[in-house]
Amino acid sequence: MNSNDLITNVSKNSNDTAALIWSVADDLVGAYKPHEYGLVILPMTVIKRFHDCLLPTHQAVLDTYKKVEKLAVKDGFLKKASGYQFYNTSPFTFKTLLADPENIVDNFKAYLNGFSDNVQDILARMDFDSQIKHMSEAGLLYQVISDFCTDRGDFSPEKISAVDMGYVFENLVRRFSESYNEEAGAHFTSRDIIYLMSDLLVAGDDYAFTGDGISKTVYDMTMGTSQMLTCMEERLKQMDADADVTVFGQEFNPFTFGIAKADMLIRGGDPNNMQFGDTLSDDKFSGYKFDYIISNPPFGIPWKREEKEVEAEFKKGTAGRFAPGLPAKGDGQLLFMLNGLAKLKDDGQMAIIQNGSSLFNGDAGSGPSEIRRYLIENDWLDAIVQLPNNAFYNTGIATYIWLVMKNKPVTHQGKVQLIDASNCASSRRKNIGLKNVDITKACRDLIVKAYGAYVDETYKGIEENGNAIIVKSKVMDSVDLGYNKIVVETPQFDENGNVMMKKNKLMVDTSKRDTENVPLAEDIDAYFEREVIPYNPHAWVDKSKTKVGYEIPFTRTFYEYKKIEPSGVIAARIEEHEKGLMAKLHELFGGE
Structure with a gap:
């Protein structure tokens, strides 16, 4: 599949799948507030994805587990049997869980406890235990598991690629964030x-x-x-x-x-x-x-x-x-x-x-x-x-x-x-x-x-x-992206127009203090003589206050000046518009 097909298809696939998953929220109404739906939906989607990945090697893992159960180190054997970096030693699957509604809570917990430690860590970070308790008390757990067990809820790698499943997750996270109004x-x-x-x-x-x-x-x-x-x-x-x-x-x-x-x-x-x-x-x-x-x-x-x-x-x-x-x-x-x-x-x-x-x-x-x-x-x-x-x-x-x-x-x-x-x-x-x-x-x-x-x-x-x-x-x-920001000082003058001194130093008129940005490639003194002295002959640069700055003038770099129409052309168009308006008014009021 080429890159454009992937770009186009991922949007449709992730939207459709995420919409299907999010429809589980219909069963959460009442027991959960809208901004809490993700607390159930996100972990359940992760669990079902793990489940569907492991399903083809489920029996092989169970057979291996019987052989290595008493060994101190068994992770390697079980990972090899599952074909992944994780595994589940529980005999339950989502379908067998549904076959025993009376014991759904205990069986589901047993199923989750069968996962390897790295999966347990993920579920613990999501604090999923508290959601199982909440769903159990609200009588929702069986229905939620059923919702994830439909044919359209097949999250196996053959049906949904790793990248596409990632976009399903991002779609869900985005909906979750929006429900928080973040x-x-x-x-x-x-x-x-x-x-x-x-x-x-x-x-x-x-x-x-x-x-x-x-x-x-x-x-x-x-x-x-x-x-x-x-x-x-x-x-x-x-x-x-x-x-x-x-x-x-x-x-x-x-x-x-x-x-x-x-x-x-x-x-x-x-x-x-x-x-x-x-x-x-x-x-x-x-x-x-x-x-x-x-x-x-x-x-x-x-x-x-x-x-x-x-x-x-x-x-x-x-x-x-x-x-x-x-x-x-x-x-x-x-x-x-x-x-x-x-x-x-x-x-x-x-x-x-x-x-x-x-x-x-x-x-x-x-x-x-x-x-x-x-x-x-x-x-x-x-x-x-x-x-x-x-x-x-x-x-x-x-x-x-x-x-x-x-x-x-x-x-x-x-x-x-x-x-x-x-x-x-x-x-x-x-x-x-x-x-x-x-x-x-x-x-x-x-x-x-x-x-x-x-x-x-x-x-x-x-x-x-x-x-x-x-x-x-x-x-x-x-x-050219840098500049020297210089501080331009002007002296105080007495009533006779003479500059004022204090301890042989010019007294600064802080009300007339100004700054100039001088391009970094340009000599400060040359810039000052050209741009400031002709307008303020008594001014000087306080070089102790000079600072270097950088900014990237993106908009200015690509700005294109659009020539304005000559005023005569604009005036003629306005006059023509006024004539047309007056003609319509005369027609409307019978030429009066």
Whole structure:
């Protein structure tokens, strides 16, 4: 199946399956409030997915268990029998559970207790025991298990791929979040955007296909249900069927973490690569370095909860992750940028999504400006791609992929490429939340082409539905993104117009204090003589207050001036309009 089919089909499959699962909520009405439905539905979906994966080898596991039951170490034998990194030694299946309604609670608990410890950990984090008790007391457990036991509720790998099941989970989590009426701080990332990020990472990696092919470690610091990781792995294996991809991720929501770990178990990876905890305050991958980092951290979300730990890490200086500076406490997205930088190998690359505030927020010397300065002066920022609006399920605002590279090719050094791909998308036939466009293969190829060329150019193409798409590229010298913010002082004057002195120093008139932003590539004194002295001959620069700032003028770079019509043409059109209006009035009132 090609990438466009996968992009299109996953939406339909995940929506249909998630709608079926969510219909279980009809049976929860009364016993649960709407925002509590996910407490049952998410764990039950995980359990049924495990169940359906294990069903073909169920008897083999039971037979093996009889042989090894008394052994001190039996995990290896049972995993081999199940064909997965997990197993269940209970004789029950969902169908046999339903055959004994009278004992459904005890039997279901016995079934869950048969799972291996790694599955028990997932269910414990989701606090599923308390939900079993709640459903039991409400007389709902038998019905809920029945709802998950229909033919349409078959979650076997043959029916639903790992990536598609991941999107089912994301769809459910999104519905769960919406029922809480949560802020859209966690933006679920669709397959088309992840494919674009993957292709951009590979396009910028001169060594991706050397030797025996792709062999990469990939890290997502805010992995959610781990869809960015599984999708990137899928994309790399489309490019190289023998690609060796090892993924790592961290997540602090117990439900989405449980889903991510479940997905890893089912796909046969190492579940220890999925870590639970808050990345900002409880880094589980300290000391690790990765080839690729791909992430869509929350933006517009305060980091007050992690304030103590983050500030302690900042005080470590270069021994910590946040040495360059701290952003305002209302938005922690640039902290994730710094975390990623700390975890990149010396030849590693990162694709990370940010909103517009990361481009320009913060004055010279502020935390955000210093973080940009750190990126740019180390020559690690390679490119920024503006995505089309409404590319995400739950936000329509402008978003950007920052491409960070620790070892830029010679032709990119000292430069930063800005790519405007806001008009490079294909309209969806049916929206998913706010998402009404897809970045299809034609769109993705055009964006990757622009990135690969790394020159000033406008690229035009046609997407799959026959509509025009356009990508604009502008390569800037890194130094042009910086400026010196200078403080201009003016002296006080007495009533005779003479400058006032105190201890042989000019007295400052603070009411006339001003600032100027001088391009970093320009000499401050020359700028001052040209731009300030002709208008304020007594002024001077207080060089002790000069600060370096960096911002990325994305909108200004791609602004196109549209010539205004001459006033005479506008006046003639107004006059013509007035004549037509008067004629209609005369006609209406009989020529009076």
